[in-house]
Every structure is written in structure tokens, then in C-alpha cells.
Amino acid sequence: MRLELTVNGRVHELDLDTRVSLLDCLREHLRLTGTKKACDQGACGACTVLLDGERVNSCLILAVQCAGSEVTTIEGMSSHEVGRAVQEAFVAHDALQCGYCTPGQICSAVGMLAEASATLTAAEIRERMAGNLCRCGAYNGIVAALQEVSR
Ligand code: FES
Ligand code: FES
Numbered sequence: 001m002r003l004e005l006t007v008n009g010r011v012h013e014l015d016l017d018t019r020v021s022l023l024d025c026l027r028e029h030l031r032l033t034g035t036k037k038a039c040d041q042g043a044c045g046a047c048t049v050l051l052d053g054e055r056v057n058s059c060l061i062l063a064v065q066c067a068g069s070e071v072t073t074i075e076g077m078s079s080h081e082v083g084r085a086v087q088e089a090f091v092a093h094d095a096l097q098c099g100y101c102t103p104g105q106i107c108s109a110v111g112m113l114a115e116a117s118a119t120l121t122a123a124e125i126r127e128r129m130a131g132n133l134c135r136c137g138a139y140n141g142i143v144a145a146l147q148e149v150s151r
Contacts, residue, residue, distance in 0.1 A: 001016060003016060003063070003064055006069070006070050007071045008071070008072060008075055009076065014029060019062070020063050020064075021040075021059050021060070021062060021063065022049070022051075022058040022063045022065075022071070024037075029063075034073055035048075035058060035073050035103055038100070041060075043133075044101070044133045045057065045101070045132030046103075046132075047104060048104035048108040049073045050071070050073075050110065050111055051066060051070075052070055053111070053114060055110075055111030057131075072107070073103075074103035074107055077110070082114070083107075083110050086113075086145065086146070087106060089145035089148045089149050090141075094141045095138055095144070095145040096136070096141070097137075097138050105132050105134065108132045109142075109146050113150060115128070116128070120146070125150070126143060129142065129146070
């Protein structure tokens with residue numbers, strides 16, 4: 001199927017099998033490998049991107065479902081005001097170790113902060129970020145970084 005996919009503000013014309021996930025489309029067809037594949041079944045959050053500003057697991061969505069929507073990946077975060085602030089806070093709070101979960105954590109955090117209307121407590125951040133796992137256990141740094149941005 002032919003489709004147009006807008007990723008990080010750029011329109012891509014694609015000819016895709018309708019069974020291709022958004023995750024595989026980003027990584028294999030557009031070479032945007034910042035979005036990570038881990039479980040490939042919606043359990044870990046490593047593949048999180050923004051779809052029209054809302055966080056989604058890109059392994060659970062077909063690319064063809066995203067035609068007409070705006071996809072934002074970690075590669076687009078440097079030109080996103082909140083995305084930049086989250087990235088800087090992750091560095092300042094040492095919120096990563098191997099970094100494999102980090103693109104998903106950052107995209108999820110940007111979506112999460114847009115969902116919240118008030119300053120978040122550490123407990124609220126942990127709850128709202130529960131879908132993003134970190135095998136390195138960098139959770140304390142991640143929560144500290146997101147508390148700073150939330151404030
Ligand atoms: S790779 Fe998508 S949730 Fe784990
Ligand atoms: S920093 Fe290694 S999995 Fe999170």
C-alpha cells in the first residue's frame with residue numbers, strides 16, 4: 001500500500017506491506033534507529049514515540065494506521081521544547097546507564113508531561129512512567145529528571 005507518513009515534520013512517501021509495524025517502518029524503512037525494539041509486544045516501552053502528541057508503543061501500531069498523523073521520534077526531540085528540556089535533565093541527573101531504554105523513556109516523558117496539568121510528585125511520575133522499563137535500574141535518576149522538568 002502506498003502511504004504518506006509525516007515523521008519529525010518531514011513527509012515520507014512509502015510503499016509498505018500493510019502488516020509492517022510503525023516501529024519496523026521507522027527503523028527498517030526510514031533508518032530512524034533511535035527508536036528501539038526490545039520486547040516487540042507492548043510490554044517494555046522501549047519503542048515509545050509520539051503520535052499526534054500522545055505516547056504510543058510503536059511496536060503495537062501498524063504504519064498504515066499512522067497515515068495522516070504526525071509521528072515524533074527521539075530524533076525529533078532536539079527541536080521540541082519539552083523534549084529538549086527532558087534530554088538536558090536526563091544528562092544532568094545521570095538518568096541512564098546503557099541508554100537502550102532512554103529514547104522510549106524520553107518520548108514517553110514528553111507525552112506524560114503533556115497529560116499532566118500540575119507539578120507531579122515522584123510517586124505520580126513513577127506511576128505514569130510505569131510502562132517504560134529500565135533493565136539498568138536508572139529509575140531514581142529518571143524520576144529526579146522528570147520532577148525537575150515538571151516543576
Ligand atoms: S518494543 Fe514495543 S513495548 Fe517493547
Ligand atoms: S539505561 Fe539501560 S535499560 Fe535503561
